Amino acid sequence: MPISKSTAKRILIESGAKRVSGEAAESFADHLNRLAYALAGKAVKLAKHAKRKTVEKDDIELAKS
16 A cells, blocks of 8 residues: 555645645655655565564664664
């Protein structure tokens, strides 16, 4: 379930933006999705390397570094 344009817009507004264009929200959502999927991929590889099927919190933490 990718991060939607409306969710990205809400994040920008909650971060202090008064208004957010549709293009800005779409660009931000695309960037967040690329980051999220890259992080998830690294975490899955770490879990597989540890011979586990379950991705754990530590996998996420290690994938961030």
